[in-house]
Amino acid sequence: MMIVMKPEASEAEIAAVAERVEAAGCSAHISRGRQLTVIGAIGERERVQSLGLDGAPGVDHLVPILKPYKLASAQFRAGERSQFEIGERLVGDGQFTLIAGPCTVESRSGTLAVAETVAAGGASMLRGGAYKPRTSPYSFQGLGQEGLRLLQEANELTGLPIVTELIDARDVEDVVEVADVIQIGARNMQNYPLLSEVGRTDRAVLLKRGLSATLEELLMAAEYVLKEGNERVLLCERGIRTHESAYRFTLDLLAIPALQELSHLPVIVDPSHAPGRRDWVESMSLAAAAAGADGIIVEVHDDPDSAVCDGPQAIPAASFDEYAERVRSVAAIAGREVSAPAGMLV
Amino acid sequence: MMIVMKPEASEAEIAAVAERVEAAGCSAHISRGRQLTVIGAIGERERVQSLGLDGAPGVDHLVPILKPYKLASAQFRAGERSQFEIGERLVGDGQFTLIAGPCTVESRSGTLAVAETVAAGGASMLRGGAYKPRTSPYSFQGLGQEGLRLLQEANELTGLPIVTELIDARDVEDVVEVADVIQIGARNMQNYPLLSEVGRTDRAVLLKRGLSATLEELLMAAEYVLKEGNERVLLCERGIRTHESAYRFTLDLLAIPALQELSHLPVIVDPSHAPGRRDWVESMSLAAAAAGADGIIVEVHDDPDSAVCDGPQAIPAASFDEYAERVRSVAAIAGREVSAPAGMLV
């Protein structure tokens, strides 16, 4: 932490700050410039922050220097990007993971039909929600355990690993039985008990960025999962909240190269929720692939117009093949190949 | 829901939309203007939204007309403002509730000392955190059950009702034993299982607005609590995230009159977290009172410079008396009186 003193700070004020830093068990390193003095406080960021030096006599402002996350940082792996296996598919570091499927699991026939379509179209994994966080308590909240069973069946049919959301720590055992990847939604990005809970499972975790989360906060949330020993975390950009109301969220694609510099973890993009309209989803999918994303998680529906939830933004199953083909060709220009089962790579 | 058709929409497109609306069990009401046609879809908002009409041929955009919350709406009580009792204090509708205390319960002596100070200074309730949601997994996470016991003791000493945060539904039984008001933090505003859980208790709920939540989303979160039968919900503005980085959050005081128009529920302001600096907290406290808030929840510490968490923003206990006096005088101009125990009102 750097403590920037005011230009008019007195010697006594400078000494007082240095003393408080040292009393807190950190060491203070004073640099005198021509216009002002800066005190480097070496020690734990949290510790220095809790000293209340912001607003203390002679102090202008504080500047954190060290990043607060460790296990999630690029430094932790010395700049090497993470790559891991999920259900025999490689994820990260040159691989492009195409996750597709319905927003919500609604019916047996629909789920199995979409699963077969996306498998045939070359998807890497199947997504589908059994537990749904809904803005309104009066909306359909998902099929729950019945939904999990249908996902299991889809996995048995197609071999695709399953990505599904967990919203309540009390359901973790049920979800672990079916999920290869546990999704944590944007609204739960800072639900710390839930993060720790999935950190203690042996399933990979897809962690969505909160609507107003900074990249640093997203990485701190990942740190909660990593700290429990779970190393397979996928970061997911899905749109942030801004002043613009012409679409539901603003997809922040600069987060892709920025997260890839700050962290070794793979970066996935959800191109469906920000536009909220299927005719803009392909445009954002290609943009994400071009920007260097390590994958996409997209909604596909066999009959979008009759979907119970978020139908308007789902890509019709009938056009998935063509869509996947175009995404693959752009991802290739950005230096990535769509990941297939390890077996298939032989 | 109003479906605004494009100026160039054909008769066939208009008829097709109307048919889809009616097929979904709603009724369609067509209004032809000089420049364009609008179709009123009367029925459930969710139902019409799920039709995927946004982007359908001839459709320009959709405009929701009915508000999605019901129990939280001003209409639900025919414009009359809610007033209820918490631990013998009246809250809402002309009362000003001054909630004060430490951010986190850290020690027995500190907690009891602050409790006595704020009680003597005329506070309505005591706040204090036993379970703390922290951005970093390496930060102090609160004393847990030990913290709850100290709050209980503070209540016995001063008679002040207790406001404390719940972050994990699995701790609800412990918290209910001590809390008169269960606080739901900004990061959990859309943690729906948690909202439903506190909705099933007989404790009042103080619900903080999420960092990027709209007022409508805050009221939808309140609806989750109300729907379970718990009528005592306090809405809390605590600062939103914006582009400005000169302070931690932007305190949005326009939310006070706006929420009071949209809803019958009392509106409380947290003036501590947005500035993050104690010398700006009083300024925001007076502003909240002047703007017509139904109360304030403020951090007070007996020795802020040695606080484990958020010390820099706590008001020193030594100056609480004077602070409370100034808040009361401004609240009076805005037509509110600081609420005292019902017995004291006789």
Next chain:
Amino acid sequence: MMIVMKPEASEAEIAAVAERVEAAGCSAHISRGRQLTVIGAIGERERVQSLGLDGAPGVDHLVPILKPYKLASAQFRAGERSQFEIGERLVGDGQFTLIAGPCTVESRSGTLAVAETVAAGGASMLRGGAYKPRTSPYSFQGLGQEGLRLLQEANELTGLPIVTELIDARDVEDVVEVADVIQIGARNMQNYPLLSEVGRTDRAVLLKRGLSATLEELLMAAEYVLKEGNERVLLCERGIRTHESAYRFTLDLLAIPALQELSHLPVIVDPSHAPGRRDWVESMSLAAAAAGADGIIVEVHDDPDSAVCDGPQAIPAASFDEYAERVRSVAAIAGREVSAPAGMLV
């Protein structure tokens, strides 16, 4: 304009609103639903808005129905996209316009060298600033007329049309002599006298979106130019201001398909200013091309490390060729070809 009445609005209140609408010279069209009544006010949007009905007795809220821009709207050209010529290059509707050059014109040798490099690499036009809007009054403000002369020379050397910024209406005559496209910067997007002034020239206008402008406001700014009779307007997304501070601005690529639906005008993306770092500029350039942009305006410098202004974000001239090649290949997948002089198309 739709006037949504409160559910509890009385017949007298409904009648009073309808009367005020008609007194203002508009016609009122009353629709009674089961839960509430909506009054359609047919007439000028501005007129109805100025009635002050927001907050009037019985009124819940107002919903504008008609878009406030006309000449910029997709409807104005019946859904056909604009295409026009600038210095013998076609712009819009399937063409991809690659505008490249230095942020600021600094020296004769540098400007001519970059111009030759980007011409050889297939750029459509040359950008370069002679007048620079700078946040600090102490920063270099551009070479002014001397800069314009250098741009003229670069045009004579390469044949590339010139894109350069105007920040003061009093300089319009000087700029018109050199510019094929007059750039209006983000900070001047709502400088209405300046917009009208360039609307009265016969030069094309590249209009950058303001940092917190909505798409509707951008189109209203374009309307100021179009209204004066100038039909050649290029809309430019260059990043908006959000809560995220990991980069200078958040590039909003969803604006591409959204603007292309709302308006017939070409949509250009500036991938340089949002990242503020050259290693992220290519990522955003490819993303913009993949998302369907009608062009890119990118900063290129012969020696970025010694640039007076914004050097850190400029692409080195030495790597422009390879960069342009990759942009072109992605644009091709999105169905666009890089525009060359009309003569060259034969």
Next chain:
Amino acid sequence: MMIVMKPEASEAEIAAVAERVEAAGCSAHISRGRQLTVIGAIGERERVQSLGLDGAPGVDHLVPILKPYKLASAQFRAGERSQFEIGERLVGDGQFTLIAGPCTVESRSGTLAVAETVAAGGASMLRGGAYKPRTSPYSFQGLGQEGLRLLQEANELTGLPIVTELIDARDVEDVVEVADVIQIGARNMQNYPLLSEVGRTDRAVLLKRGLSATLEELLMAAEYVLKEGNERVLLCERGIRTHESAYRFTLDLLAIPALQELSHLPVIVDPSHAPGRRDWVESMSLAAAAAGADGIIVEVHDDPDSAVCDGPQAIPAASFDEYAERVRSVAAIAGREVSAPAGMLV
């Protein structure tokens, strides 16, 4: 500027950065911590920024230390707050300036009636717009010179100093003849030629914060005016753009204490434009006064329902007296008195 190196930066990379800093004419000061090295670059901020060190080998990020504004800074007056006279009224440092009047000058009778009412109610100055920046080119753009003449007449009638907006540098001579305070609107906050122009007049300047401007950018804009020798600048908070759409803008009252700490200039609040509804304007006026603002600029209209522009948000002249009385009583609690003509203070 502090240059924070990556933990893994090599000695060669550290040396290379230090060399580039010194080659640019700044001095480099290397501090080695246990985890990373920080290089202090002492010299002009602009110069170091233009080196393009962000993204250079071994560099993690750059942290500016010195504030970029000088004349506007609190340090420039050694912590003493500015106070100056405008038309015999004192402004700043304990004075509360109540500026009131119509949004737009529409008619002779209306303007004079409002002027008399606000003068009688104790207003310090009269506001009124002759030139209006309007989002739509089809809206009423103000009476121009005719409007200025009516303001002159209102000044002669009441003695109130005149506050009026300038939007085009070419009109500066006309405006100077009438205005005691030239208003620069939010949309023109970064119109640098306009700022320099009013900096060269001898009229005070009321500078509104842009919709997405940071406090630092507002102070940099003030610096443009101050740099020309004009010392009488009033900063004005008028609401920023955020994700919330329940009101037109989010009034950011934390800007009051923050600007008062960063700068010696008086801070005025416009409580009318953010709510956009008169029933919320009083709430925000009292909040601004309570938060310690040095004044308010509020819209008052003799017949708001027939106003041509922004009528819905104007306070009716008939209730101005009572409104002003309440504002004064809250301002008094915040330690300010409403400024009256110097003569009247005797």
